[in-house]
Amino acid sequence: MTHPSKIPELGESIFSVMSKLARKHEAINLGQGFPDYDCNEKLRSLVATALNKGKNQYCPMAGALELRETIKQKVARTYKVDIDIETEICVTAGATQALFTAITAFVHKGDEVIIIEPAYDSYKPTIFSVGGIPVVYEIKSPDYKIDWHAFSQLVSEKTKMIIINTPHNPTGSILASADIIALEKLVARTNIVVISDEVYEHLIYDGHQHESVLKYPQLYNQSIAVYSFGKTLHATGWKMGYAIGPPHLMKEFKNIHQWNVYCVSSFVQYGIANYLSDPNVYEDLGSFFEAKRDNLQIALSGTGLKPLSCSGTYFQLFDYSAITEVDDMSFSKYMVEKVGVAVIPISPFCGKRYNSKVVRMCFAKSDNTIAAAAERISKKLGQNLPTN
Numbered sequence: 001m002t003h004p005s006k007i008p009e010l011g012e013s014i015f016s017v018m019s020k021l022a023r024k025h026e027a028i029n030l031g032q033g034f035p036d037y038d039c040n041e042k043l044r045s046l047v048a049t050a051l052n053k054g055k056n057q058y059c060p061m062a063g064a065l066e067l068r069e070t071i072k073q074k075v076a077r078t079y080k081v082d083i084d085i086e087t088e089i090c091v092t093a094g095a096t097q098a099l100f101t102a103i104t105a106f107v108h109k110g111d112e113v114i115i116i117e118p119a120y121d122s123y124k125p126t127i128f129s130v131g132g133i134p135v136v137y138e139i140k141s142p143d144y145k146i147d148w149h150a151f152s153q154l155v156s157e158k159t160k161m162i163i164i165n166t167p168h169n170p171t172g173s174i175l176a177s178a179d180i181i182a183l184e185k186l187v188a189r190t191n192i193v194v195i196s197d198e199v200y201e202h203l204i205y206d207g208h209q210h211e212s213v214l215k216y217p218q219l220y221n222q223s224i225a226v227y228s229f230g231k232t233l234h235a236t237g238w239k240m241g242y243a244i245g246p247p248h249l250m251k252e253f254k255n256i257h258q259w260n261v262y263c264v265s266s267f268v269q270y271g272i273a274n275y276l277s278d279p280n281v282y283e284d285l286g287s288f289f290e291a292k293r294d295n296l297q298i299a300l301s302g303t304g305l306k307p308l309s310c311s312g313t314y315f316q317l318f319d320y321s322a323i324t325e326v327d328d329m330s331f332s333k334y335m336v337e338k339v340g341v342a343v344i345p346i347s348p349f350c351g352k353r354y355n356s357k358v359v360r361m362c363f364a365k366s367d368n369t370i371a372a373a374a375e376r377i378s379k380k381l382g383q384n385l386p387t388n
């Protein structure tokens with residue numbers, strides 16, 4: 001008996017490949033996108049208190065009431081919109097499960113889903129697993145902007161969904177208000193559902209504002225926005241997130257959610273609800289990570305790695321074309337094996353044709369980690385260069 005894979009072309013993720021190489025070569029890992037420092041002590045203690053106070057049984061399917069109330073307050077404060085805790089919020093096992101649920105809820109066999117590449121790596125396999133067809137719009141270095149006229153050419157009567165991501169992993173680019181308005185116009189009077197991946201909503205720099213779909217009532221009526229407590233609370237391993245959308249979309253979203261997980265870890269939800277009642281927790285994130293971004297850029301100045309513009313996320317792209325012409329896979333292998341610093345190539349976030357001399361580094365790292373990586377790069381980059 002054979003069991004053909006629903007996602008045959010997509011093997012091991014680039015993150016596990018590079019992390020294995022990092023362990024093998026004892027490299028400093030700036031590849032994987034998570035902090036190398038612990039989350040806040042108060043948060044850990046509030047979660048532990050909830051655990052010890054017996055918050056250990058199923059909570060409501062859409063999430064603990066306290067957490068949905070906190071999310072409502074956070075959204076009201078951040079985006080000046082009022083959402084209903086009964087019909088517009090669902091707490092999920094990370095943003096990944098929210099994305100999976102949204103795609104499963106609305107994409108049927110043969111439906112097309114427009115994604116923007118480079119793209120977060122879960123979109124494509126999820127689309128394939130429900131029989132959907134990804135249609136790719138490519139954004140290019142150095143500014144990774146969307147030409148909405150060219151984008152609109154991809155929309156057809158088969159288009160069921162468009163997935164956007166702002167701030168954008170891996171490029172660090174953000175969508176401006178004009179982009180969101182262009183998207184709103186494009187999908188007006190269609191049956192298209194927009195998934196807005198906003199997991200880095202608070203990681204935004206240089207005075208920019210995050211343009212959430214929640215702020216655009218007409219677009220919101222066709223959208224599901226997806227968030228991650230992993231990113232906002234420096235606790236990626238808890239896999240906690242949530243989705244927000246209008247009642248008519250969230251009804252079907254929750255229909256899938258309840259038969260998938262029903263509800264997610266209750267004691268963590270109560271702990272987070274308590275912790276997030278202090279808005280400084282998320283409002284200080286932008287300046288916290290902006291300092292880390294600047295620190296990385298300064299530490300690597302003079303190494304020949306050229307930083308591209310980074311307006312959001314905790315990822316910084318570097319153009320290495322002044323150092324070598326090899327492709328980004330070869331350069332990343334060189335970095336981990338010979339320089340001793342793991343980075344992530346951009347091409348695995350894209351279709352095979354993508355060719356750019358750019359790699360991604362994660363700056364959600366302690367100052368010591370960044371300093372140690374910079375020291376290795378300053379000393380070794382340029383020696384023993386590979387040839388394609």
Ligand SMILES: Cc1ncc(COP(=O)(O)O)c(C=O)c1O
Nearest residue numbers: 094095096120169199228230241
């Ligand atoms: C753009 C984007 N979306 C979604 C996720 C997944 O978030 P979570 O860990 O909450 O599932 C990530 C994680 O790296 C991401 O970068």
